[in-house]
Amino acid sequence: MEWLRDLTGQLANIDGYILSYAMLVIRFFLPFLAIVIVVRSVRSLLREKSEAETWGYLSLPNGMRIDLNHWENVIGRAKSSDVYMEYPTLSRAHAAVIRDDKGAWRVYDISSKSGAMVNGKEVAGKDGLPIKAGDMLSLGGVDLVFVSIDEHSEYEQAAARTRPGVQYKQRTTLAFLTQFQVLLGIHLTVALGERASFAVPLSFLGLIVLTWACYIFTRSLKRVAFEVETLAFFLSTIGLAVTASSVPADIVRQLVLLIVSVLGFFVVGWFLRDLNRAKKIRWPAAGVGFLLLCANILFSETRFGARRWLEIGGVSFQPSEFVKIALVFAGAATLDRLFARRNLVSFIGFAGACVLALAVINDFGSALIFFVTYLVIAFMRSGDIATIFLSVGGAGFAGLLAIRFRSHIALRFATWGSAWEYAHAGGYQQTRAMAASASGGLFGVGAGNGWFQRVIAADTDLVFSMVTEELGLIIAVIAVLAILSFAVYSVYSAGESRSSFFVIGAVAASSILAFQMLLNVLGSVDILPFTGVTFPFVSRGGSSLIACWGLLAFIKAADTRQNASFIVKTPKPPPSSDIITREIIEPEIIVPEGEV
């Protein structure tokens, strides 16, 4: 019997060794997968070939043609105009020709000195005049023939444009993500041992199913790009691992919240799919947002020093997270609205009210995010540095008052930059964060093996350090770069966008994500004062996750690569016989001069 016990003991030992080596291999392999996933996604976003869309053109008196590459085009003498012509009678930004969802075009006189006419009729008022193919557009004495392409040409153009996913197969990237999810799930299950129960492996299985279901659904809509979603799922996977490690019992709830978030992404996307619909819900969204904040002030409860929680029917959430989506809706605007100052004023009013409301409930982190988002939007809309500076001055004053009167904010500023001197007072969380992070090194101590999760807010406000501790600095930095890539892509794709509504929406949404992450990361490691905001997609919690996926829809809406985004409509295929008739259309367009 003795030898038997010996043998089983040895076998158990060997088992233990194999298992610990397997864990080690996983730890060192995960960062590699993370790099592959993010690099493939980002390169696909930025490198895939994408031709400009052409929605029509203007024929100049000298016979030249100038393409209209957007739904919203400014015509003028300034180089920054979309249609740029050096006629001395033209104003710098003279007029705008704008197409709506259904393909109807209008002309707006924006700031011309010499006026604009369509077929001899003066363009006036904020609603402009409709214009259709073949109409004569006169701007300051310059006669232009307006030509829009028809549905058949639209279809042909769409068919000719390159679809993304050629150089970087989305399926392959997703397969890497699945590997990442499988290995992370295994590591967590083993490392957590009894704490894991069945919930952890099951939730990771659920996550993998959700990821692929989302991909298959996208493909069923004949959309081929999945980079933005892949990045968001990558981040959400890290988020699920964070929950598994800090509160294993909550992991199923977190998965359900993720499913709700992904559904929310599709819902917001559906709103954005139709520009008219999106424009219509701007102010209702703003109204609901403002009401939410008011309710927050009146009925909220205080947690960790800020009254940012609201409980309705047993579900508690942070209204300010959802108001971020409302802010982007309210801030985004089509080109015709950008030239009326009145529109900007009402937006400033809304943003200011939000910031004030957040200040009242002591949520200065969110107030700061709202303020910076406001700056981004206001600048995108007005391009007016003076307005921006004025509001910065006002906010700076308000900030001073805040520091003066809110002692715990003042404390955070007092310990800022010298957390180690206050390691047992104001710098408690940051010093723990740095000690835990450094303990993880580049590859981490392994998911589920950390101690930092025991520190308050480790899985929310300090999550960057928790990720560094458990998964290593490489994955933490890759997560940061993933969020930054949304902002870079939003800026990059702005040139191809159809409407300024989508450009402003995408840039504002990605700015929120990037700035919120900046506060989270740099605040938790004592490079900025600690403000207590969440890391997009990664921090544990529902409101933030849902808001992040909602904002993601704005980024997805700006993706005009062919068949890339379910939020961007593609022309329907015409009945097969019509395709041949396309040849006849071209001469028909050139005729109109005589008709006028």
Place this chain on the structure above:
Amino acid sequence: MKKVKNRALCALLIVGAMVLGLGVYIIRFTINGRDWVSAAFNATVYNGGVLSVGTLTDRHGIALARITDGRRTFAENADVRCATLHAVGDLRGNIGIGALTVFAPQLIGYNIVTGANSLTGRGRTVALSIDSQLNVEAYRALDGRRGAVMVMNYQTGEVLAMVSSPTFDPANQPVISDDDPAFEGVFINRTIQAAYTPGSVFKLLTAAAAIENVPDIEMRVFECSGRHEVRGGVITCPRAHGNVTFDQAMAVSCNIAFGELAIELGGEILATYTERYGLSGRVTVGGMTTAQGNFNAAAPGTADLAWSGIGQYTNTVCPAAMLRYVAAVANDGVAVEMSLLRRSSPGRSTRIMSAATAERLGETMNHHTEANFPGLRMHAKSGTAEVGGDQRPHAWFTGYIANEGFPLAFVVVIENGGGGLAQAGPVANRVLQAAVQGH
């Protein structure tokens, strides 16, 4: 649209700020990560404030602190544990600056790739310069008296013995009440964290200053009648030494001769030398900074000035600083940075006095008597430091041996121990005999 597109670039400011901030963080992470992981609250490598990884050994590889079954344990031998307590540290962090604390980064073996979690999970082994056997000899020689013993290799700077008494066994820490006289200041490492009135050992400094500043020092004859009146007081010797030369004054430790020299040199010069030789400032032993000594320049011509040259007045000196000084005298005037880590090459050196002064001073320290120090070529100075009231004086004995192959300097202080040569001398002898014979 082009305008809006251009304005969109503003979002890149946020991206830039984030990249910049992240860059700063990564640089800090790379540079400071080592210190961050060494914070006592880092549960990756600490358990209840005690480092849970790494092994400390003495210079011969004998374990002084290691991990057994996941727990921090100490040397196997109880006397070794007691003798190395202050150099190593304890389980509760009461010993403020033991090697477990100071060398935590080395014990953790942090590197940026695997962080604090080394692949083996056991941390690193750090070999101290301490010889546990010498520590035990010193601990036994002190025999429960409050005091400090330190021995170092003056050529390499390695500290071979560092013993502070009273002490306790870290493996069986007794209950210590605050007013228990047997454990008075037990958590203090008296070799580095205390500064005592030096008494006559301070004459080593006055002598060095005299060699360099009194031109006819070699010709001088001091008249000692046992009592000498100076403005504001009287300088006394235990007995009348008669007419003594400089060497004789040193050998008999004549207060009147050194009082005269102090008055002649003046407070400013003495203060300058005290600072230059590191006796009034702080010195470092490995990563540990010692307690600060004290020297006040008294008014010219006064008894206070005379007494300050004899190591009384308001003078205090930390034993480790005194050791560094005599080690420099032994090493031709060059002070080698002291270290608690075993090392193969000398540490950073600083010349603090000329080779000629060191040689001359070394001659005056000749203390070779077979009766007291058999087999040792002893160069030393004793000190019996009066501490006022009805307390017994502190007993000091410090110097070096010139035996071939044993470049050892030492300092022994026994608090309220009585006569320097009589009380501290035998402690030094026992430790040095062990050092010479043990090899």
